Amino acid sequence: MKVTIFNGSPRKSGNTAAMTSSLAEKMRAEGAEVVEHFLYHMNIRGCMNCGACRTESGLGKCAIKDDVPKLLDDFLASDLVVFASPVYMWHLTASLNAFIERLHSLCRHDAPAVNRMEGKRVAIAMTMGDDEYVASDIVNSLLLFLDYFKMEYAGSFAVPFADKKQIMRPMFREKMSDFVKHVMRT
Numbered sequence: 001m002k003v004t005i006f007n008g009s010p011r012k013s014g015n016t017a018a019m020t021s022s023l024a025e026k027m028r029a030e031g032a033e034v035v036e037h038f039l040y041h042m043n044i045r046g047c048m049n050c051g052a053c054r055t056e057s058g059l060g061k062c063a064i065k066d067d068v069p070k071l072l073d074d075f076l077a078s079d080l081v082v083f084a085s086p087v088y089m090w091h092l093t094a095s096l097n098a099f100i101e102r103l104h105s106l107c108r109h110d111a112p113a114v115n116r117m118e119g120k121r122v123a124i125a126m127t128m129g130d131d132e133y134v135a136s137d138i139v140n141s142l143l144l145f146l147d148y149f150k151m152e153y154a155g156s157f158a159v160p161f162a163d164k165k166q167i168m169r170p171m172f173r174e175k176m177s178d179f180v181k182h183v184m185r186t
Contacts (some may be wrong), residue, residue, distance in 0.1 A: 001032045004078040008085040008096025010040040015127040015162040016086045026180040039095040044069040046098040053105035064106045080121045087128035123154040123183045127162035154183040
């Protein structure tokens with residue numbers, strides 16, 4: 001199984017990175033090939049709704065010249081995608097949101113309709129400095145996105161009041177193990 005983690009955190013050694021490192025370790029122990037991209041440190045711009053990707057020859061091709069095309073290749077090649085982010089101001093980070101916007105280039109609703117995202121399994125993993133209820137709007141928004149593009153919601157994992165000690169507590173390590181087993185089912 002190939003898993004790609006799209007990490008929107010600006011900190012490569014922060015709480016979200018500690019969480020995704022542990023997730024990747026557990027997924028590898030279950031036999032997965034795991035790739036992680038730190039989006040904040042890449043050149044990623046949000047969708048400008050120019051329509052270039054909606055032409056018959058443009059599906060999956062974006063007019064914006066940045067790092068997204070190579071990310072789309074990993075997205076499409078993955079059996080499971082994990083969107084990982086700290087929660088900032090009740091939202092995913094801007095870099096992860098910009099990447100998610102650009103996934104639209106993989107789908108065209110007008111004739112001939114094509115949806116290269118259909119059936120893709122997606123999970124979300126978040127850290128936050130507050131109670132996990134603050135993540136509920138993020139999960140609900142992701143559910144709407146996945147439903148619209150006919151993708152499958154695999155599950156969510158959240159670490160409230162996150163710091164590295166919290167992430168490594170036995171309770172969260174056990175919850176993470178359960179999450180990994182759940183999302184890696186085929």
